[in-house]
Amino acid sequence: MAKLKIASYWAAGCGGCDTAILDLHEKILDLAAAAEILFWPIALDAKYADVEALAEGALDVTLVNGAIRSSENEHLAKLLRAKSKTLVAFGSCAHLGGIPGLANLFNREQIVECVYRDSPSLEGSNGNGQGARVVPHTRTRVPEGELTLPELYDTVRTLDQTVPVDYYVPGCPPTPKQIWSVIETIVAGKLPARGAILGASERTQCDECPRTKHEKRIRELKRIATAQPDPETCILEQGFLCLGLVTRAGCDSRCQRSGVGCRGCYGPPPGVVDQGAKALSAIASILECDEEHAAEALVAQIPDPLRSFNRFGIPSSLLRRRSL
Numbered sequence: 001m002a003k004l005k006i007a008s009y010w011a012a013g014c015g016g017c018d019t020a021i022l023d024l025h026e027k028i029l030d031l032a033a034a035a036e037i038l039f040w041p042i043a044l045d046a047k048y049a050d051v052e053a054l055a056e057g058a059l060d061v062t063l064v065n066g067a068i069r070s071s072e073n074e075h076l077a078k079l080l081r082a083k084s085k086t087l088v089a090f091g092s093c094a095h096l097g098g099i100p101g102l103a104n105l106f107n108r109e110q111i112v113e114c115v116y117r118d119s120p121s122l123e124g125s126n127g128n129g130q131g132a133r134v135v136p137h138t139r140t141r142v143p144e145g146e147l148t149l150p151e152l153y154d155t156v157r158t159l160d161q162t163v164p165v166d167y168y169v170p171g172c173p174p175t176p177k178q179i180w181s182v183i184e185t186i187v188a189g190k191l192p193a194r195g196a197i198l199g200a201s202e203r204t205q206c207d208e209c210p211r212t213k214h215e216k217r218i219r220e221l222k223r224i225a226t227a228q229p230d231p232e233t234c235i236l237e238q239g240f241l242c243l244g245l246v247t248r249a250g251c252d253s254r255c256q257r258s259g260v261g262c263r264g265c266y267g268p269p270p271g272v273v274d275q276g277a278k279a280l281s282a283i284a285s286i287l288e289c290d291e292e293h294a295a296e297a298l299v300a301q302i303p304d305p306l307r308s309f310n311r312f313g314i315p316s317s318l319l320r321r322r323s324l
Contacts, residue, residue: 020091167196217237246279
């Protein structure tokens with residue numbers, strides 16, 4: 001039987017998803033035995049021109065991790081879509097927008113100002129901390145010709161807001177166990193109906209978390225920086241934020257087992273349209289207050305509610321971005 005032809009591309013993300021694939025360790029050899037990897041920039045010396053030279057549909061499966069926030073990301077997403085029979089949004093950034101999606105709380109000009117002009121760690125153009133700081137441009141003339149950089153978009157998008165996506169693998173990053181399960185499903189030709197979430201559960205993190213649970217009533221909100229939760233009891237019941245109530249399971253409760261609350265990277269379970277809004281509603285319903293001023297004081301203990309409740313999904317939420 002001919003080997004599958006596969007590819008992987010890293011768009012706007014941290015690289016953790018590619019590293020998670022490498023964390024398959026010796027099973028990488030099993031992957032190489034079952035599939036021919038034609039394009040994987042983190043591991044292979046392949047060029048964009050190599051992908052452009054492929055016939056349409058030449059790739060059986062392509063995993064795209066990272067959000068779409070530049071013209072380069074969009075170009076590769078469209079190119080790989082055309083060359084792939086099956087395109088998979090791999091990891092939280094491609095699936096939901098991820099951490100890069102928090103940029104949608106600002107506009108492009110604010111981000112450029114913060115990174116290239118306002119950062120106290122930057123030196124001036126003359127090397128001594130004085131003078132104008134250099135801001136990159138998409139086109140720059142030099143004696144040898146014109147240099148170009150990708151355009152930074154004002155809005156970060158998910159992969160499926162850019163091109164049609166066949167399947168989704170959630171997680172920041174997906175666990176190696178989950179990745180291998182997905183690879184085995186692909187190699188065996190047993191993919192479900194298009195649009196499905198692969199390698200994760202339809203239950204919630206709370207359903208699968210091993211911690212002991214009682215009635216959830218919270219009188220005080222705490223932070224890991226100033227207090228440590230009991231290792232056996234539900235983290236949320238102890239007053240630490242945990243999004244297990246509104247997050248799809250499938251990661252073996254990695255965060256909860258390590259002593260912190262679920263951050264929500266696997267996205268919402270079935271039936272939840274907006275994970276952040278659902279988290280706000282669910283957690284507000286278990287805050288125990290006697291008077292209005294006490295309720296306000298308790299809510300004020302939530303650090304940055306928007307980022308706390310929708311850390312990974314701003315681009316895929318009903319909000320999409322902040323209007324500026």
